[in-house]
Amino acid sequence: MDTPHIETRLIDGKAFAAGLRARIGAEVAALGAAHPGFKPGLAVVLVGSDPASEVYVRNKAAQTVEAGMASFEHKLPADTREEDLLALVRALNADPAVNGILVQLPLPAQIDAMKVLAAIDPEKDVDGFHVINAGRLAVGLDALVPCTPLGCVMLLKHHLGSLSGLKAVVVGRSNIVGKPVAQLLLKEDCTVTIAHSRTRDLPGECRHADILIAAVGRPEMIRGDWIKPGATVIDVGINRVPREDGKTRLVGDVAFAEAQGIAGLITPVPGGVGPMTIACLLANTLTAAKRQAGIA
Amino acid sequence: MDTPHIETRLIDGKAFAAGLRARIGAEVAALGAAHPGFKPGLAVVLVGSDPASEVYVRNKAAQTVEAGMASFEHKLPADTREEDLLALVRALNADPAVNGILVQLPLPAQIDAMKVLAAIDPEKDVDGFHVINAGRLAVGLDALVPCTPLGCVMLLKHHLGSLSGLKAVVVGRSNIVGKPVAQLLLKEDCTVTIAHSRTRDLPGECRHADILIAAVGRPEMIRGDWIKPGATVIDVGINRVPREDGKTRLVGDVAFAEAQGIAGLITPVPGGVGPMTIACLLANTLTAAKRQAGIA
Numbered sequence: 235m236d237t238p239h240i241e242t243r244l245i246d247g248k249a250f251a252a253g254l255r256a257r258i259g260a261e262v263a264a265l266g267a268a269h270p271g272f273k274p275g276l277a278v279v280l281v282g283s284d285p286a287s288e289v290y291v292r293n294k295a296a297q298t299v300e301a302g303m304a305s306f307e308h309k310l311p312a313d314t315r316e317e318d319l320l321a322l323v324r325a326l327n328a329d330p331a332v333n334g335i336l337v338q339l340p341l342p343a344q345i346d347a348m349k350v351l352a353a354i355d356p357e358k359d360v361d362g363f364h365v366i367n368a369g370r371l372a373v374g375l376d377a378l379v380p381c382t383p384l385g386c387v388m389l390l391k392h393h394l395g396s397l398s399g400l401k402a403v404v405v406g407r408s409n410i411v412g413k414p415v416a417q418l419l420l421k422e423d424c425t426v427t428i429a430h431s432r433t434r435d436l437p438g439e440c441r442h443a444d445i446l447i448a449a450v451g452r453p454e455m456i457r458g459d460w461i462k463p464g465a466t467v468i469d470v471g472i473n474r475v476p477r478e479d480g481k482t483r484l485v486g487d488v489a490f491a492e493a494q495g496i497a498g499l500i501t502p503v504p505g506g507v508g509p510m511t512i513a514c515l516l517a518n519t520l521t522a523a524k525r526q527a528g529i530a
Numbered sequence: 531m532d533t534p535h536i537e538t539r540l541i542d543g544k545a546f547a548a549g550l551r552a553r554i555g556a557e558v559a560a561l562g563a564a565h566p567g568f569k570p571g572l573a574v575v576l577v578g579s580d581p582a583s584e585v586y587v588r589n590k591a592a593q594t595v596e597a598g599m600a601s602f603e604h605k606l607p608a609d610t611r612e613e614d615l616l617a618l619v620r621a622l623n624a625d626p627a628v629n630g631i632l633v634q635l636p637l638p639a640q641i642d643a644m645k646v647l648a649a650i651d652p653e654k655d656v657d658g659f660h661v662i663n664a665g666r667l668a669v670g671l672d673a674l675v676p677c678t679p680l681g682c683v684m685l686l687k688h689h690l691g692s693l694s695g696l697k698a699v700v701v702g703r704s705n706i707v708g709k710p711v712a713q714l715l716l717k718e719d720c721t722v723t724i725a726h727s728r729t730r731d732l733p734g735e736c737r738h739a740d741i742l743i744a745a746v747g748r749p750e751m752i753r754g755d756w757i758k759p760g761a762t763v764i765d766v767g768i769n770r771v772p773r774e775d776g777k778t779r780l781v782g783d784v785a786f787a788e789a790q791g792i793a794g795l796i797t798p799v800p801g802g803v804g805p806m807t808i809a810c811l812l813a814n815t816l817t818a819a820k821r822q823a824g825i826a
Binding site: 364365366367368369370371372373374375398399401407409413416417420423425426427428429430432433434439 | 660661662663664665666667668669670671694695696697703705709712713716719721722723724725726728729730735
């Protein structure tokens, strides 16, 4: 069989995220002018000093301020007791200047992450991990939706327009990406398949996908010949692998080079889905602030 | 292509449900002996006098009592005000003799059903419709699960054993059946596809299914040649259609006669999934009562 020649185009998540952040900044400014005192605030809580988390929290804070929002950083020592973190969360729940609360994961072993996430006011749960937001998403009510899935669907709608009737295959079933992105795609009227490590014919499932979402966290697991010619591929994976020169490089869950000439559209790693996550965190913070202020 | 000859076997939901109710009754009796005073109680609230709902509520009450549980029936007039129904729900939430609360749907137009369902204590929400139970199911925590999906998966596990790796196609995406049954099948390690009215090639999707769940509410929509030879077919539809003699008969969402010789296993309508719903309501009431009493 001849493979049709397809020119694979890149989905530039970095550029789209920058545009989204600019639009959020403009809306924050306009709402601030129309509603004096309106200024969305995002509180980020970091426990311990994991270097990757510190970089990520710093980026979040910088982009929050750039968008005209207030950023509140809370850095706690690695030996913080669960009850003290819970007390901080309750204080942030009660603080009217704080519209969104994000507790950076992972947390140290002495703290039950589920308990902390459950303590966040669902209206301020801009990570969308609270069980009430998962439930609201599941039954089709307005919810704060996890940032990475939200970013995936924004990129898809921007490039494809209506997703109605398209066949989407989601590889991975985590609570953070796979399951919520499946819910969002179902809401967009896709036919949705959720595949995972127990799936019997994963290549075969993937080959049916008009939209293929890879969210398994295994470097380059999804091969070029698993992709339907012309499909749109969203690669959520960010895996660090050794390079020949002894350094490391980032790769996705999709064998990017093999996908060239087969996929119609594909997100690169880095520069694809990654930058969307913080932009969607800001979008969620603005959404939360508007709801809390009663602004439609 | 020759169609292989397959002897289609019936899944007898009526017999399985009777056995389940007997097992529930035995467990209620044993727990009552071990924990004096333990007696699960189910409150059913019916607003108005829809004849079908009245029959259903009567059956629920009879089977509840048969299983050794307490049944509390609350019949309210059709013109009941929302605030009075909400007050009743709050009273039932506070009543320690009531472990499960079911408000029969549909409700009259002056009452916001979503508001009423949201008022039920999630720990007593034996219909599994509360957003907190939907969220707990979505993220994989212990939840009270809607009765019909629970019944479907019980029948599947009884007849097939492990469902791991099987390809399940769910046709229909309601909050009551399609979406929760998809979550349950994912938890059982099925590869799960959710198809619906916007699906482009519904026959093609169905033909991939080892497990085909029909939950669309359209009489005999799913044809025999949409079924993969040997597949297990669970027909959730209960549709009343005219008979030639002017009376009516019940049919499912699957063309049952056409499925003979193709499906490996199929639930009939009536007598398949239908009887499982009340049995699972009793199972949920027992689960809720045990959790409330702190019995593992």
